Amino acid sequence: MMAETTLTFTGHDHVRVREHLYPGDGCEAAAVLICTRTLGPRLRLLVQEVLLVPHAECSRREPDRLTWPGRWLAKAVEVGEEDERTLILIHSHPGGLFSFSSAxxxxxxxxxxxxxxxxxxxxxxxxxxxxxxxxxxLYTPDMNRRTVDLVSVIGDDLQFWDGNARWDAPRHRPMAFGEMAPELGRLRAAIIGVSGTGSIVAEQVARLGFGQTILIDFDQMEAKNLNRILNSTLDDARTNRPKVDMMAAAIASYRGPGVAVPVAASIASREGILAASQADVMFCCVDTLEARMIADRIAAAFLIPLFDVGVVIPVMQRPEGMRIAEVAGRIDYVKPGGSTLADRGLYTPESLAAEELRLNNPEEYDRRLKEGYIRGAAVEAPSVIALNTIAAGECVLEFIARAYPFRHDENRLCARTKFTLAAREREQWADSDFAITPNPIVGQGAAEPLLGMPKFGPPKKKHP
Structure with missing residues (x-):
């Protein structure tokens, strides 16, 4: 059963809370999680701030009892009430009981x-x-309560805990490539871009057993797409069927209805952003810098792990004609609070402006490019299905490696992976290899305007 209520930590905040709650003395300790929310329909609580209750200020700390001063609750209220954020009071169970006690x-x-x-x-x-x-x-004011279905930690590793598991049930994660489907069945994955690479990622994600795949793409099928989009047909091309509808129908044929949710909208739209905000995992398979920038900001604001994939086939002019210079692919894993795609140089204000000019005024773009006003603007050559398949597989394997670790190297060393097929090289970078810019939208959830961008603010009310 899919998780309808979730609580999500960044890896950094989870480590802070754990180290505070378990200082090594075997006694209980406390903290307050100050959370934002998504707009729904799914309730996702996002830990945006943490207040650690000082051990020395607790009047009673024992292995199974804790009394802490009310002023820390008052302080949490002061922080949270301005934006009506949800407060979650968390304490440790040193004895290991994975359940709430009568106390x-x-x-x-x-x-x-x-x-x-x-x-x-x-x-x-x-x-x-x-x-x-x-x-x-969670509690409502009338003290009705419900269990949070899923708690997740988005760090170098991805951790998930089933809130409905029995207190005595083992909490060992499934082994990679083993029985992952029951756990994945509780998660939602968003695939942004359902074209050459995205259709292959969507196919893998659906067959792995994710409870829901949210397909986001505004484009329609054309005959030129048939050589690289999985499950597409001549009829789809003739009728210009939306790519998301085509892929959703294909997934329904082997997973059943309701698993695939088609969203025929741009990710650079309020509809697309809100659809992606419902996901537990996000795969970005797009070919524009703007779409990558939006996905980057969604990952930060809604605490969603982001797997971004790109391929390129650069060519060179030789005396005998054009030749392939390299065949390359790239996988970036972005954890909220870590280095962003912008920090890694995947896009800049200048490259975003150049792309906008190219899309809206190609003649002026070409003129400026020749005059040297736009530097470093890269034009990716069309990819082919063989390269797309390798890159898509690497992208999904990156998710598996983080949710069900199997690599000999630590996941923290693999924030970015680049591979080349001509030179047969493979390089990897750690998150610490990139300078991290402070990101004010981390964990802000659905605060308006969405993603801190005025153009994604709430729809204007129509006057009668």
């Missing part, structure tokens, strides 16, 4: 009503066991 139940009945008296319609509590696993539950 936890009693504490919630005392503390949560005072919290709702200050503000909000949704707050909750959570526990963390020594291995870092988190279970959470």
């Amino acid at each position: 936890d139940d009693h504490s919630d009945q005392v503390v949560l009503p005072t919290l709702f008296a200050d503000y909000g319609d949704l707050h909750g509590t959570a526990i963390m066991t020594p291995d870092g696993a988190v279970k959470a539950r």
Whole structure:
């Protein structure tokens, strides 16, 4: 069953909370998670800030009991009430119980009503066991409660915990390439761009067993697409069928209805952004810098791991004619709070402006390019299905390696991978190899305007 309510940490915040809750003395400790939300229909809570309750200020810290001062709750309210953010009070269970105790139940009945008296319609509590696993539950003002279906951590590794698992159930993750489907069935994946590379990624993701695949692409099928888009047919090209509808129908034929959700919109639109915000994992398979920039910002704002794939076949002029210089592919993994695609130089304000000019005024673009006003503008040669297949496979394998680690090297060393087929070379870069620019939209969720960009603000109300 797919997770309808989720709580997501960045890897950095999860480490901070775990180190604070487990200082090594075997006693309970506490913190407050200050969370933003998505607009729905799915409820995704995103940990944006963390308040760590000082150990020394707790009047009682024992292996199974904890009393901490109310001023830290008041401080959390002060931080969260301006934007009506959800507060989740989290404490440790040093004994390893992956469930809420009767003492936890009693504490919630005392503390949560005072919290709702200050503000909000949704707050909750959570526990963390020594291995870092988190279970959470939410309350409404009338003290009705529900379990958070899934807790995830988006860091160098991807971690997921089923909130509905029995307290005594083993929490070992499936082995890579083994029985991954039951866990993947709880997750939603967004595929941005369902063309040459994207159709192959979508096919793999659907067959791996993701509970839902959100397909985002505004384009329609044409005859020229048939040589590289999986599942496409002559009829699709003749009728200019939307690519997402074609792919959704193909997925339905072997996974059943409802698994694929077609969104015939640009990712650079409010509709596309909100559709992607519902995902647990995002694959970016596009050929424009603007689309990559938007995906980059969605990953940061909504705490979604981003897997970006690109291919290029540069050519050179030789006396005997044009020759292939190289056949290359690139996979970037972006974790929220880490280096972005912008930090890695994949796009810049100048390259975005050059692309916009090319799309809107190709004649002027060509003139400036010849005059040298636009430098370093790259034009990618059309790719072929063999190269797309390799790149798409590498992209999905990157996800598997992070969710179900199997590499000998640590995942932190593989933020970017580049491969060449002519020179037969492979290079990798760690996230720390890139300068990280402070990113103010990390974890901001659906705060308006979306992604901090005015053009994606709420629709203007029509006056009668």
